[in-house]
Amino acid sequence: MSTSLPQYSSSRLYSLLFLFFRLLQVKANMFMYAGCSQEKFQPNSPFETNFNSLLSSIVTSSSHDMYNIFALGNDTSISTDSAIYGLYQCRGDQKLIDCSKCIKSAVSQVGLVCPYAYGASLQLDTCLVRYEHFNFFGKLDTSLRFRKCSRSVSNDVEFFRRRDDVLADLQRAAGFRVSTSGLVEGLAQCSGDTSASDCAYCLSDAVGKLKSLCGSAEAADVFLAQCYARYWASGYYDSSPSSNSDDVGKTVAIIVGVVAGIAVVIVLLSFCRKACY
Ligand SMILES: *[C@@H]1O[C@H](CO)[C@@H](O)[C@H](O)[C@H]1NC(C)=O
Secondary structure, three states: OOOOOOOEOOOHHHHHHHHHHHHHOOHHHOEEEEEEEOOEOOOOOHHHHHHHHHHHHHHHHOOOOOEEEEEEOOOOOOOOOOOEEEEEEEOOOOOHHHHHHHHHHHHHHHHHHOOOEOOEEEEEOOEEEEEEOOOOOOOOOOOEEEEEEOOOEOOOHHHHHHHHHHHHHHOOOOOEEEEEEOOEEEEEEEOOOOOHHHHHHHHHHHHHHHHHHHOOEOEEEEEEOOEEEEEEEOOOOOOOOOOHHHHHHHHHHHHHHHHHHHHHHHHHHHHHHHHOO
């Protein structure tokens, strides 16, 4: 099984955008990762029309469903050049209203993070939006999209025993699962188009990667194309500095973020004028 990301590119520009969104993040809608196809579609093309319809269908649907798929322009009787397949998935423990907020946020970012991309995945903390030019629904895909290992590590045997309990339990998620053992918590989810057997397979792969890639980290996340698994030591996220005294810092960060974001867009536009056409 390959762990490379063949159709996804990353660039310095992308890192800047990443930073920009990190600075503007709200916890639940926190940016996790984005992957963009290298192939670009033409502005004002039929694909773009379908792309825009897809995004609005996703936003509309997210106010009454936690998950949905859409296929547009895939009618076989005409050309399928403009075909687009998209899905969104909210985290299983979210309220619909928060699902909808997260999806709105993801949809508003995807065109900025992956401009004119034929395919993109944007994962925020509590929701995913993905679209492709090909039909990917229900096709087992365990390619690694993103992993994050905490810098802090544990050398406590009890911690590892509890962590392994949590990870073993998470593999039984047929859909979504939260698990706790002692002071370790975790959650896992497969996207809604994944069969029960593919979900089990995907999660065992994700859990294997959590252990092999993140070793003794106190908190770790592994996102594969169709599923993810995460664990953390209880209190790990609460202990990150976010007290009232930090409000000034936050405001400064937001201002810096906005200025940086505008700069990035300008760079992007001038870069694109030279290189994209
Ligand atoms: C378009 O894609 C959807 C989702 O995979 C599928 O259910 C539908 O049958 C497809 N339509 C055509 C005409 O192929």
